[in-house]
Amino acid sequence: MKKFFVLAASFILLAIGCGNDHSEFKLQKETPSYELAEKISAKLPYLDPEENNVLVASNKFNITSGEIIYRIKKNMGNRSNQLADMSEAQLKDNIDRFANILGEQKLLLLEADKANIEISETAVDSILNMQYQRAGGEEKFLKFLEQNGQSMEDVRKNIEEGLTIQEFIHEVIYKNVDITEEDIEDAYKEDKTATVRHILLNTRGKSDSAKQAIKEKMEEILAKAKSGEDFAELAKTYSEDPGSKANGGLYENIQKGAMVKPFEERAFSLPIGEISDVFETQYGYHILKVIQRNKETKPLEEVRQQIEETLRKQRYSDAYQEALENLKAQYDYKVVEFS
Secondary structure, eight states, rough: OBOOTTTTOOOOOOOOOOOOOOOOOOTTTTSHHHHHHHHTTTGGGGGGGOOOEEEEESSOOOOEEEHHHHHHHHGGGGGGGGGSSSOOOHHHHHHHHHHHHHHHHHHHHHHHHHTTTOOOOHHHHHHHHHHHHHHHHHHHHHHHHHHHTTHHHHHHHHHHHHOOOOIIIIIIITTOOOOOHHHHHHHHHSSEEEEEEEEEOOOOOOHHHHHHHHHHHHHHHHHHHHHTHHHHHHHHHHHTTTGGGTTTEEEEEEEEBBBBBHHHHHHTSSEEEEEEEOOEEEEEEEEEEEEEEOOOSSSSHHHHHHHHHHHHHHHHHHHHHHHHHHHHHTOOOEOOOOO
């Protein structure tokens, strides 16, 4: 599965006002957010606005269903009504994803505050002017906000906190990332691309019991593959990856950094022709078969800059993920499982 670098792009739930206690936001009756919560709780009772159940817990803050729905409504405006039209699985997947994004943002903003990161009004204005240009001018942008039930105050707050997190990431998390000449030379000698066939069984939005059943099904598929059944046909029959299913699970000439880490590790380490054991990513359970790998054919000097950029991107991603995991441990951060 393709990896998405979502550091800046995922700031869709900002204006969060991090606090240092467990005070919990609750929706008010007869508000658009409360009405939306009532609609979607018909499919997922855990999201009942009266119960206001916790979705993310930590020793500094809790995030409730009411807060998530309020933030979605506030930042997406009328587009948030699409939640009510989703299937139960799609709805749960989106709520889980939004809750974790908001939780991670709160962690980063807590640390940015400790690091005394400050953003100027000029920087906010600069980003806002870019938004105007994309919308075709300030007037059209303001009209879009009005039509979607959003305010300029919220937009400015979103931008400020998004920039705060970006600044913290670059100034603190990325601070010690370094690429040496030896790193570049070692990377040049490694395999450049891998071609694999792949089977995915999706677990996003599924309960723990459902995930266990899916894993057992994948173990059965793995047994078929390892007994000699055609891997491509198995992928066409069972895989739930829309990007490769029709082609027998084929991903050709994958470059390092293009796939999520557990997938990449196996694609570049398994002997050619071998099939992996079942492994898990945020998308679900996978197995893959390595078809071929190729090394770089161009001289080092021609690809030096590209190699350095790829290494830096990989190490930035690794540093970011490591920092998040450390913060989650520090703040006893947990995403609550519900069905």
